[in-house]
Amino acid sequence: DYAHIDHHRSLRKGFPEVIFGQGKTAEQIIGIMQAMAKNEEIILITRMDRQKADQVRAIFQEAEYDEAARILLLKTREPQIRSKGEILVITAGTSDIPVAKEAMITAKAMGNRVNSIFDVGVAGIHRLFAHGRQIQAASVLVVVAGMEGALPSVVAGMVRAPVIAVPTSVGYGTSFGGMTALLGMLNSCSSNVAVVNIDNGFGAGFMAATINQMPDKGE
Amino acid sequence: DYAHIDHHRSLRKGFPEVIFGQGKTAEQIIGIMQAMAKNEEIILITRMDRQKADQVRAIFQEAEYDEAARILLLKTREPQIRSKGEILVITAGTSDIPVAKEAMITAKAMGNRVNSIFDVGVAGIHRLFAHGRQIQAASVLVVVAGMEGALPSVVAGMVRAPVIAVPTSVGYGTSFGGMTALLGMLNSCSSNVAVVNIDNGFGAGFMAATINQMPDKGE
Amino acid sequence: DYAHIDHHRSLRKGFPEVIFGQGKTAEQIIGIMQAMAKNEEIILITRMDRQKADQVRAIFQEAEYDEAARILLLKTREPQIRSKGEILVITAGTSDIPVAKEAMITAKAMGNRVNSIFDVGVAGIHRLFAHGRQIQAASVLVVVAGMEGALPSVVAGMVRAPVIAVPTSVGYGTSFGGMTALLGMLNSCSSNVAVVNIDNGFGAGFMAATINQMPDKGE
Amino acid sequence: DYAHIDHHRSLRKGFPEVIFGQGKTAEQIIGIMQAMAKNEEIILITRMDRQKADQVRAIFQEAEYDEAARILLLKTREPQIRSKGEILVITAGTSDIPVAKEAMITAKAMGNRVNSIFDVGVAGIHRLFAHGRQIQAASVLVVVAGMEGALPSVVAGMVRAPVIAVPTSVGYGTSFGGMTALLGMLNSCSSNVAVVNIDNGFGAGFMAATINQMPDKGE
Amino acid sequence: DYAHIDHHRSLRKGFPEVIFGQGKTAEQIIGIMQAMAKNEEIILITRMDRQKADQVRAIFQEAEYDEAARILLLKTREPQIRSKGEILVITAGTSDIPVAKEAMITAKAMGNRVNSIFDVGVAGIHRLFAHGRQIQAASVLVVVAGMEGALPSVVAGMVRAPVIAVPTSVGYGTSFGGMTALLGMLNSCSSNVAVVNIDNGFGAGFMAATINQMPDKGE
Amino acid sequence: DYAHIDHHRSLRKGFPEVIFGQGKTAEQIIGIMQAMAKNEEIILITRMDRQKADQVRAIFQEAEYDEAARILLLKTREPQIRSKGEILVITAGTSDIPVAKEAMITAKAMGNRVNSIFDVGVAGIHRLFAHGRQIQAASVLVVVAGMEGALPSVVAGMVRAPVIAVPTSVGYGTSFGGMTALLGMLNSCSSNVAVVNIDNGFGAGFMAATINQMPDKGE
Amino acid sequence: DYAHIDHHRSLRKGFPEVIFGQGKTAEQIIGIMQAMAKNEEIILITRMDRQKADQVRAIFQEAEYDEAARILLLKTREPQIRSKGEILVITAGTSDIPVAKEAMITAKAMGNRVNSIFDVGVAGIHRLFAHGRQIQAASVLVVVAGMEGALPSVVAGMVRAPVIAVPTSVGYGTSFGGMTALLGMLNSCSSNVAVVNIDNGFGAGFMAATINQMPDKGE
Amino acid sequence: DYAHIDHHRSLRKGFPEVIFGQGKTAEQIIGIMQAMAKNEEIILITRMDRQKADQVRAIFQEAEYDEAARILLLKTREPQIRSKGEILVITAGTSDIPVAKEAMITAKAMGNRVNSIFDVGVAGIHRLFAHGRQIQAASVLVVVAGMEGALPSVVAGMVRAPVIAVPTSVGYGTSFGGMTALLGMLNSCSSNVAVVNIDNGFGAGFMAATINQMPDKGE
């Protein structure tokens, strides 16, 4: 009675409903997982803290937990790669890596090739340019940055591919928990950029996967 | 000396630099267009008011101006369609149409098939469902809404394709010039959604075109 | 001396003053309850954490405490149903249930029939429509949602009855502790909607009860 | 093609779709009115400035326009009173009257008895109490206030009936275009209060009418 | 070297510098007190938590600590009453009492007669009017309220004396830690009101004392 | 019917109700003045633009209008000085003078001696100190400043008298229409300061007059 | 009486007081200029619109006015160059040029060599790198940008010299009149950056000049 | 793989990359330090809490940790003084000292003479003036203040040298974690002021050092 699982979602969207772990009790999460496990090969729960994850894994022992990404993943078989293209996840700093990981695990679970370049922020921009070839080769880019959030503009200026920008709450004072990075990204002077919520690695990974797995449509 | 045109951009990104008309004098815009016209088949200027557009068209008489979209377009030949997929632009209300048009003109100029459904907001949601088939067939969706900005969530819940959400400044009081719609879209409980700046039809059209024209990558 | 109980309130408003538990010591709450218990058949205390509730129940052992709703209820007899109509409480997600419970306990304590539908958010909107008949039959609806807060607009578009919208602090990043949901609800494109404070299940339940128990006035 | 009129709305909600005039051209409004006039006895357009209203009345000469309320009303017969109860609209100041009028015209058009008391703000609160009897007799109250927005709390403390609070943009400096009044109303220490958007007289009138016209449900 | 005590302040302002306890170590506070104790009969430290207060009282055993008000007071003789007038401190709720106490202790330490009325908020406004005579007799009023902060407007409307309004952080959701109450007070429709910072009982008590102890100037 | 004049106010507060001109029509203002003129010797209307003032003075020819202060004053005899003390109004810049004038006219109309020092902001603080003696002699100070709003803190640090701080909307960019000055004043590290709304010269003058005219209470 | 000119400022700070033109009447400005002209060789007035400038130049015919920069300059002899170093002013876009000009005129008037590079924003970052040598040679840099304000971080990462960042109000929607650019600059991941107010070209030019003209201090 | 150290930075900017400790694990920090220690004589890590510092010092035993400043410093030889000029760090209160220390340690590590004056806020401004000579002698000033943040304006008005203003989060209520101080500083009516992020002592120290160590350029 506490959950109406959207069983139709795998059919409609190609991937089952993803559980938002925050604000749910371990009991509720276990109940939802038990109901879903009957029909789904993969179950993803986001925003899980370690304590709740441990309670859930007492029941679902094969579930994998990534503490930095706060993701719990239960799968009965490996996701099949469903696109030739590659998703590239880039971060401005070391401190942005947990959000990047949330995106990477999500996109991999959905059946994508995923790669990463970490800590190439704009204060030493030659570090970014050193990876120019790999950046230009990516099908979709996820660019993760806190503080002033300038990296997506620079990356998007270098490529023809779509860039999903993810602001993080890394910073202090007027970084306002990621609001500054978000606003910077929304005002990007590059045009092949769209933005997701602060620290929303999951959403960025999902959107990148959605784009990367579009059916062929070139002429 | 007032402009450094990015002549390399057509090559790098497949489309020439787009001029941001706001805050530039008609003289500056004409100068930039003259410099670009030597190399480019298409020149797009956004955020042009009628008065400036008229001054520019005194010089470039073949330029087309859309007053609602505030776009000026100069082209020496029709853009070639470069994708089998179709971009579908949907608005919540009649008042959101100008922003939708900015997206449509941009995406068409870049060589995309573009269609639209207007005024199907969530207060009478059966109007949206009546177009279910067309919505499910689109390659990329641009969903434009002001006020509470709820439409992209509902549309994204219906499809597997990526949705670019565009908040508009339609509303009053606590709509805060589009901020409420923007925040709603960033917090969408559907995951195949990414967001652009308030009233940024241009950016949405550009991003949708970028996605729609990705090289084939299915397996 | 720390409290001026509004003893006249039962008479004036049909229900005694409700104690706001936050920011009061257990001693103050006990003192207020002792003063009220002389005249009232029911005493409601909101925003009580477990620790304070335990201290109070050491004195008032018959008091019932709901930890999710953070409500303490002391009653000497069951509230009498005072309306034919039914209040229906709907939530967008599982994480919104505690706020819904605060509304439900309040409205029941005031003498109303109360029902609920949980976890029918707009990302899978068919789940909502499956309950169409029950929704259309309700006298008053309380719709509880966090994140983008879109559900009240959709529900209100389906019914003729008044909808009380309750934003919750469920979400992260730009959900701003419920502000995004609140703003969305205030800008609802449906007109039979009014809004209460973030996480204010109590106020929503009280307002719904007030409406549901209005004296007959049809012609 | 610029409008999808919700023709089903009269049936579903007892009143036809109301047109939001802001951001629409006079031509669009006339087109919508022509389509609606085939089926509806009453058409309401809100947020109309005088200039657009004049253009519309050149076509629909029998339409009535209230400039303060910015409402255009076209009706083929008088609305029938459909409730015994009375809606009472109260304002804190003289400057809040236009918003009050928007509520009153709306509620009357929907078939309600409506009365008003203007300029009884809390700085001279005896003025309010002088109307105590009329206030206590109302079925539903709409309380309109700018600046600190304190009046709804005081009125709601006096009555058992539901109060719809409407913040207005009257004030300056930190009144922030009505935000201060809105926040005050959302934090009312009276519990029979719910709130609508800033300057949203239309929504308040509609919600009050919805409540006032609920089918009988007392026991 | 960590503090430049303003030893000239007693002379200039009639009361020694008051120490802001927050953000200082116990060692720093003790050092400052030792330096001040040579010249001053009274030392006031605000915003002290219990732990720091205990460390300080290990050295200054005669110091009095009020945990609710978070004030530490060290005095070598009782403050002399220096005005015929009386300061009256009024609160809207029980939860506002700690801030009221900070004002009362401050004003008493400065040599004023101080009285109080607690929990007379506007939801049951007859409770306030029951104290009409005492309210009209006060020389200066300090009115303390959280949530919508409406009480100072009502009180100021009843009296000729100056009212110092103190917003408190009591509330939740859109009370925004007292911002809503502050804004309400700044927009008061009564004119004999001025405002201090959120939860600044100290400043309100100091300002009220300053006013109450002005040299005679009537004609 | 558009106004409930508070005729009891002169009696209760020693000064008649002051009319808030903004948002009222000239007709409404004239009507209110006609009703008040029967009982009052002085009528003050604030926030009047020149055009409305001219319409009113066509009827009330003896009314005086100050365009900078936007005040209209109608009096049948000169206000009597009712206090020995003097109110001193100080501004940080030349651009703050209109707000200062609103305070000065108000306080004079209420029967106070009023003086002023203009343009002594903190960037050249010796200009302020040159007036030290006059500043120390004032009974009540009104300090008016825009931009960073630092002047009230410095002035209040120099005197024992109460300081009413008035933020102005002078500035640009992050002065946020006076919000920065307001916040600075609310956080003053001097304690004999209380604050009124942005650009609220009227309120500051009224509050200063209220304080300056308190009945004698020294011992 | 409306102005206290800080005649001591040339002596103290090496440059006379600069007049803030906004909010002053032409008469006041002329009066201030007449008083200053007795002692100063150069008078600068900022934030002057054309109309006021014309009125002033009717009296001071030799004054030069730059309409884009909104600066009026009156000088009796050319400013002497007082530093070997060069100030370089860089803008992200063409629309940022007016703010850049305000900085350039100010710094030149104070006796500095000033150069500029316009329209080298981060979306086509090779345009910036093409000027690498000139950028590295500058003594002080002023970097002007609107929208996401990312340019100062990138420039500061390339040089050892201090960078003064100036956010502009260029942009729309969530650029919030320059707030987004400002926040980005305050959160720069380069550390040789400090920031001035939005659109404050004057302040940036003044600060850059102050730094460029520091007395020699190397060892 | 979690860090791309900018090894080129010492060369380019005269000082190696500074590690931002917040959001990194102790393991990551140790790894970065080990990589840097091969080439650098000094390594600075900011925003380190004690626990992480202890873990790091188990490996790098010669590293020095300042708990107030939250800085860890590892150096193989003393920094050489590289400028004749002196940096002076001034604070408004005792509570601002930790931020001042972060600036001081940074500037010293970069090879500057650094001095300080603490607790000379504007409420007792004679304390500041007592240090007039030392203040006028400084080459660069760093002025640190919370609450209303008025001190930098006053200091900058006294000197010809550049002032770096640092807002701190000291305060409560409407100090908004330092936002009020920041806004005040950005709106300074003194023009030789530029600002860094809230609590960013590191950035202020770095910028002051950058300015203090500019190569000679006087003529």
Ligand SMILES: Nc1ncnc2c1ncn2[C@@H]1O[C@H](COP(=O)(O)O)[C@@H](O)[C@H]1O
């Ligand atoms: N959770 C709540 N949210 C808002 N108002 C409440 C809540 N609980 C009680 N109240 C109201 O707060 C007032 C009591 O406040 P107090 O005197 O502080 O106990 C009553 O008017 C109640 O109706």
Ligand SMILES: Nc1ncnc2c1ncn2[C@@H]1O[C@H](COP(=O)(O)O)[C@@H](O)[C@H]1O
């Ligand atoms: N609770 C408080 N709120 C605001 N200001 C205070 C408070 N307590 C002390 N002060 C003021 O803060 C200043 C002392 O700050 P500090 O030098 O940091 O101790 C003095 O001018 C006091 O008047």
Ligand SMILES: Nc1ncnc2c1ncn2[C@@H]1O[C@H](COP(=O)(O)O)[C@@H](O)[C@H]1O
């Ligand atoms: N455009 C400007 N932005 C900020 N401050 C300015 C500006 N122009 C002048 N000022 C400063 O404002 C002060 C003069 O203000 P006022 O006395 O109102 O003319 C001087 O201290 C100037 O340094």
Ligand SMILES: Nc1ncnc2c1ncn2[C@@H]1O[C@H](COP(=O)(O)O)[C@@H](O)[C@H]1O
């Ligand atoms: N406390 C600080 N505040 C702002 N920036 C910093 C701070 N500490 C280090 N940085 C900068 O942050 C960057 C390093 O970030 P990261 O790669 O995450 O270590 C470098 O460019 C530093 O100059």
Ligand SMILES: [Mg+2]
């Ligand atoms: Mg790094």
Ligand SMILES: [Mg+2]
């Ligand atoms: Mg429509």
Ligand SMILES: [Mg+2]
């Ligand atoms: Mg769910």
Ligand SMILES: [Mg+2]
């Ligand atoms: Mg009135």
Ligand SMILES: [Mg+2]
């Ligand atoms: Mg109470």
Ligand SMILES: [Mg+2]
């Ligand atoms: Mg001046």
Ligand SMILES: [Mg+2]
């Ligand atoms: Mg350009």
Ligand SMILES: [Mg+2]
């Ligand atoms: Mg101190």
